[in-house]
Amino acid sequence: MEEKRLEKIDRIVETHGCRKERVIAILQDIQDEFGYLPEDALRRVAERLGVPLIQVYGVATFFKAFRLKPRGRHLVTVCMGTACYVRGAPAVLGELKRLLGIEPGETTDDMEFTLETVNCLGACALGPVVVVDDEYHEKMTPGKVKKVLRKYSTIDARRTRENGQAEVAR
Amino acid sequence: MQGGQGKMVRLKSRDELEQLRKEAKQKRAAFEFMVAVGCEHGAERVSAVFKEELQRRGLSKRIALKTTGCHGFCECGPLVVLHPEKILYVRVKPDDVPEIVEKSLIGKEVVERLLYVDPATGKKIMREDDVPFYKKQMRLVLGNNGLIDPTEIEDYIAIGGYSALAKALFEITPEQIIDEVKRSGLRGRGGAGFPTGRKWEACRNAPAPDGVRYVICNADEGDPGAYMDRSLLEGNPHSVIEGMIIGAFAIGAHQGFVYVRHEYPLAVKNLGIALEQARQYGLLGKDILGSGFDFDIEICRGGGAFVCGESTALIASLEGKIGEPRPKHIHTTTSGLHGKPTNLNNVETWANVPLIINRGADWYSKIGTATSKGTKIFSLVGKVNNTGLVEVPMGITLREIVYGIGGGLRDGKRLKAVQTGGPSGGCIPASLLDTQVDFEKLTEIGSMMGSGGMIVMDEDTCMVDLARYFVKFLTEESCGKCTPCREGLDRMLDILTRIVEGKGRDGDIELLEELGVVLKEASLCGLGKTAANPVLSTIRYFRDEYEAHIKDKRCPAGVCRALITFSIDEEKCTGCGACAKACPQNAITGAKKQPHKIDTDKCIKCGICRTVCKFDAIKVV
Numbered sequence: 001m002e003e004k005r006l007e008k009i010d011r012i013v014e015t016h017g018c019r020k021e022r023v024i025a026i027l028q029d030i031q032d033e034f035g036y037l038p039e040d041a042l043r044r045v046a047e048r049l050g051v052p053l054i055q056v057y058g059v060a061t062f063f064k065a066f067r068l069k070p071r072g073r074h075l076v077t078v079c080m081g082t083a084c085y086v087r088g089a090p091a092v093l094g095e096l097k098r099l100l101g102i103e104p105g106e107t108t109d110d111m112e113f114t115l116e117t118v119n120c121l122g123a124c125a126l127g128p129v130v131v132v133d134d135e136y137h138e139k140m141t142p143g144k145v146k147k148v149l150r151k152y153s154t155i156d157a158r159r160t161r162e163n164g165q166a167e168v169a170r
Numbered sequence: 171m172q173g174g175q176g177k178m179v180r181l182k183s184r185d186e187l188e189q190l191r192k193e194a195k196q197k198r199a200a201f202e203f204m205v206a207v208g209c210e211h212g213a214e215r216v217s218a219v220f221k222e223e224l225q226r227r228g229l230s231k232r233i234a235l236k237t238t239g240c241h242g243f244c245e246c247g248p249l250v251v252l253h254p255e256k257i258l259y260v261r262v263k264p265d266d267v268p269e270i271v272e273k274s275l276i277g278k279e280v281v282e283r284l285l286y287v288d289p290a291t292g293k294k295i296m297r298e299d300d301v302p303f304y305k306k307q308m309r310l311v312l313g314n315n316g317l318i319d320p321t322e323i324e325d326y327i328a329i330g331g332y333s334a335l336a337k338a339l340f341e342i343t344p345e346q347i348i349d350e351v352k353r354s355g356l357r358g359r360g361g362a363g364f365p366t367g368r369k370w371e372a373c374r375n376a377p378a379p380d381g382v383r384y385v386i387c388n389a390d391e392g393d394p395g396a397y398m399d400r401s402l403l404e405g406n407p408h409s410v411i412e413g414m415i416i417g418a419f420a421i422g423a424h425q426g427f428v429y430v431r432h433e434y435p436l437a438v439k440n441l442g443i444a445l446e447q448a449r450q451y452g453l454l455g456k457d458i459l460g461s462g463f464d465f466d467i468e469i470c471r472g473g474g475a476f477v478c479g480e481s482t483a484l485i486a487s488l489e490g491k492i493g494e495p496r497p498k499h500i501h502t503t504t505s506g507l508h509g510k511p512t513n514l515n516n517v518e519t520w521a522n523v524p525l526i527i528n529r530g531a532d533w534y535s536k537i538g539t540a541t542s543k544g545t546k547i548f549s550l551v552g553k554v555n556n557t558g559l560v561e562v563p564m565g566i567t568l569r570e571i572v573y574g575i576g577g578g579l580r581d582g583k584r585l586k587a588v589q590t591g592g593p594s595g596g597c598i599p600a601s602l603l604d605t606q607v608d609f610e611k612l613t614e615i616g617s618m619m620g621s622g623g624m625i626v627m628d629e630d631t632c633m634v635d636l637a638r639y640f641v642k643f644l645t646e647e648s649c650g651k652c653t654p655c656r657e658g659l660d661r662m663l664d665i666l667t668r669i670v671e672g673k674g675r676d677g678d679i680e681l682l683e684e685l686g687v688v689l690k691e692a693s694l695c696g697l698g699k700t701a702a703n704p705v706l707s708t709i710r711y712f713r714d715e716y717e718a719h720i721k722d723k724r725c726p727a728g729v730c731r732a733l734i735t736f737s738i739d740e741e742k743c744t745g746c747g748a749c750a751k752a753c754p755q756n757a758i759t760g761a762k763k764q765p766h767k768i769d770t771d772k773c774i775k776c777g778i779c780r781t782v783c784k785f786d787a788i789k790v791v
Contacts, residue, residue, distance in 0.1 A: 019490075062475065065473045065474035082394045119394050120395060122397030125244030125558065136211055144781075
């Protein structure tokens with residue numbers, strides 16, 4: 001397993017010609033492959049590019065697109081662009097946080113959902129927008145959140161009950 | 171490859187390009203109708219059904235189907251336009267397609283129910299050009315989006331594409347190109363508005379001992395609420411590529427880069443297809459059109475950092491480093507990417523170049539105001555009726571954009587402010603709606619052009635909360651390299667958070683203003699220098715709202731949770747029970763068909779009751 005993973009990483013590094021200025025693209029491809037950036041991948045990339053690990057780690061933590069922890073089976077992305085914001089995105093995010101019991105950037109314990117926010121998806125006519133995996137849910141309201149989550153999992157109903165009393169503060 | 175239907179042509183001269191154009195035009199003219207389907211969301215399915223339907227009825231040879239990029243009228247998408255009459259159908263669903271084919275394409279009738287209804291008059295409008303949203307625009311750059319399939323280079327060539335490149339390569343000298351761009355008055359569309367021609371000249375004249383110079387297209391469209399660059403790259407990537415080749419030829423660069431947001435997968439895909447096709451057709455690569463000029467373009471996907479829209483941070487990121495800006499004592503035109511002279515322009519700026527070369531600086535400079543020439547694309551979003559991309563001549567008033575094109579505000583609400591210039595722009599109050607839109611005027615009133623986001627806000631938007639939103643955004647996006655920006659924003663966020671939580675103190679407003687001045691004076695890059703704008707402009711125009719939060723512990727717009735309470739209007743409540751059912755806290759009680767009540771101790775102010783109530787009975791005070 002380990003070997004295979006490293007082989008994949010090597011292949012990605014090579015498609016970018018082992019060029020150190022392509023490190024962002026390399027990490028993007030690795031994340032597309034594994035869903036996140038495993039530590040051994042960062043080490044391998046640094047080794048193959050001949051740069052210190054701190055440089056690769058620096059890039060991996062500077063840019064928002066990168067994740068150092070595995071993501072859940074479903075990725076819930078809330079657009080927090082200005083257009084979505086003035087149309088009520090904060091209330092939608094609040095409801096998602098409450099139902100899932102996590103903050104943006106976190107994953108539920110059962111690995112079902114990862115919650116993230118994005119600065120703008122450029123789909124302002126549909127706002128507020130929530131994207132689950134690659135599916136767009138448009139004109140969202142807090143009231144619609146439960147229904148959307150239910151589409152992807154039945155677990156949310158249970159979680160709603162559990163979290164019902166313990167409100168996640170704003 | 172889709173382009174050229176399998177026939178690969180490498181164009182070796184200008185004549186061959188013109189010959190191909192002739193053929194491509196004839197091919198298009200052979201169709202009786204062209205169906206253009208636009209919009210990102212939902213259009214694909216509509217297009218697929220069209221394809222099936224046309225094939226089933228044996229119409230594929232008579233009727234051309236184009237899946238185009240964004241037409242701009244996002245509010246009414248998916249859009250279908252029937253050429254040559256330009257009949258516009260709005261909000262088309264896959265199920266509507268057979269009827270369109272039957273009635274309009276075979277029967278030459280109009281499907282009335284799919285026409286756009288002008289809310290102002292209640293009348294149906296048949297032709298795209300007559301819709302007020304389009305009528306008042308000047309769609310020089312964006313207009314072609316609706317005419318071409320972005321994955322077909324021959325479409326672009328058929329409508330005149332790459333003719334400006336041919337002119338630049340064979341008719342005029344690089345110096346003349348730069349002179350033309352200078353005289354046109356084109357200024358950077360990314361926000362700062364630096365004269366494009368002067369930047370090109372500086373880059374061309376900068377010493378490059380090894381002859382290496384670079385051109386970069388900044389497509390790291392980071393301003394939330396702005397998506398014109400995405401639409402251009404998705405819908406008409408060749409216009410950007412053509413601009414870049416012309417620029418590279420004028421400057422003497424042989425390698426270009428497009429730095430594009432990773433959040434825009436379709437833009438990356440369509441640009442990739444376009445680059446590949448341009449290479450196959452001999453418009454990129456070695457010896458372009460037999461001119462002896464070599465140039466190629468590479469795509470780099472951004473990593474999701476707002477600061478990388480800043481040129482030096484973008485360049486650092488292209489070098490594989492973290493995206494921190496550097497001081498600009500030495501301009502990037504002298505020492506940019508890998509220390510070489512580098513010319514960086516925004517997507518929209520590049521897309522304007524072919525237009526200027528083709529039609530001339532004299533024509534271009536007639537559009538706009540004394541200091542701002544040409545058109546500008548804005549994304550008109552927020553609480554406006556017609557959300558979408560609008561391209562207007564510089565100098566148009568905000569009122570004309572919001573009301574004339576945007577159709578005014580939703581739900582009959584009153585306009586409070588228009589926010590322009592992205593997170594570091596400013597809020598323009600309703601009283602300044604007659605301001606002409608150009609680089610100088612917007613700066614004068616405390617905002618800025620920015621990349622073109624225009625967010626319309628009504629009375630339900632709290633200006634203090636909005637200022638906090640922008641400052642929070644910028645705090646998260648500040649790279650942390652310089653102290654004023656890193657620490658100053660943090661402090662501003664603390665103070666604003668205090669205010670919206672009802673813990674504001676006397677002197678907070680003055681402290682915010684003082685911090686704002688420090689940020690402006692002492693920050694390293696554009697992000698920090700302009701970061702205080704949203705705070706300073708809201709204080710300037712909406713000071714009373716700040717005071718209401720601080721002194722009266724009240725949020726006039728009913729937004730800030732700590733300062734509001736939810737209650738039920740007994741007059742309006744019908745006792746339907748929808749709110750009680752939806753309330754996650756079981757805070758709402760009441761007998762059937764009797765007015766309900768909210769237990770404010772249990773209420774967490776999530777606002778769900780308000781969104782489910784059909785009778786507008788939930789009050790927020």
